[in-house]
Amino acid sequence: MKAFVFPGQGSQFVGMGKDLYETSPLAKELFDKADAILGFKITEIMFAGTDEQLKETKVTQPAVFLHSVISALCMGEAFEPSMVAGHSLGEFSALVASGALSFEDGLRLVAARANAMQKACEANPGTMAAIIGLSDEHVEEICKEVSVGGKVVIPANYNCPGQLVISGDVEAVDAACEKLKEAGAKRALPLKVGGAFHSPLMQPAQEELQEAIEKTGFNTPKCPVYQNVDAKPHTDPTEIKQNLIAQLTSSVRWTASVQHMIADGADDFTECGPGKALQGMIGRIDRNVALHGIA
Template structure:
């Protein structure tokens, strides 16, 4: 058995996330208390009770999801469950770096709060967005984006799993790419309810703003291998891990590649650590031969623990 932890990104948030963990496990409650103290406001209250209108603001969503993931991580660690490898989807890469002891939780919190603010500011509301294209191959989506670029910036943003690719770009170019994708036989093309064209070159201002914040933070050698979004490969050098976070803001998330790398390294069990089960669904589509669990509350933790003890 070779176990990997994976950590969700933006889109997995919901009002009430982490509340049951904090009420059940003191180590999880301590994580929320630390987050409140570091950020100087009641992030815990926002996670547990909303309002949703505030929780979905990128500057709040990012530290909120990180905190829920780290709370679940601490519960797993307290039970003696440790990963052999880690990865995170977009924002989730910060949670993975906390799990690998590259970043302290407090530093990660400050970074993702700043990252969220910068990403929120990078593109004026209504000028750009994202869309999911279902049922086309990578090459087809890349070709569609190139063809639509006569109207502005549009690029592949997330290679999530076979047949599910997200694109991001300026409004006119994005709409043209969506039309072309439908014409090329996409099963579905769905506009995403997000506040900006994340993981595209339009996020370059956010990357520039994030650079000084990253420079102030100490990155340590990872205690377990980290697979990064920008290359889908393992990185062990702290400087390279820091650089990958800078690139990640404005480059495609190669999630399918990340999972394939972990499977090739012998991982046969994945545990999604934090809110929701988005990554669990993607992993099952990438490789049907691996086992996938998710831990977001006491019930899912106990169920995962029982299953892991059985296979272990």
């Protein structure tokens, strides 16, 4: 069975989507529509901007979303997923590609998400760090130990066995990194991010995004969507909405999502969008599945 997966923030690069724009009438139509919806020429930044411009949250998230969704839609009849999933931001791409959201509504929600997260980052400064070489349980235990005195750090992204990202207050993340290195982590690497994504520090953004999500119409997708918050398949629009709202302050359970997809029959995974990060993670979760990329 074929599964299609969609990457999150961090996979962007200058030039992304340019080939699609120049070779596909459908891609050109959708990119031009995106410029109009967003109110600025995101295509100019994607195709020929600078790395710094592309790293701005209000640009990065819509850019990755657009590249991912348009890559999938331009496949035409070849895009026949039995199931889909997306990593963090990629969940919005998965929902549009599966028909649960229209292209226009998906883009508007991603833009709203990016703006809400930027404001939350400014109001509640935080950070994230990648932890390599420890079990999930060990990282969870140390995060609990460090989360005292009103400071919090939690596992934010369960990417694959032996690779997690933690998120929270700067002091708590720094303290957790020291303890995790003492506990035997191969690496505890601070990430260059604007805030503590997928942690309680994103609560203001969640509240703002919830209003936008509740006003948006969702459809029944053409295949199950394995969502980040519980790693389970969903087709009910009401459930999908609630899980999407919870996503901003919850952990991304990517390892479990992929494991559940494989248990439900997926043996062929295609990553739609920039980069190969998800292919790398999936390969470390299960070496026996076929992996492809569409960009």
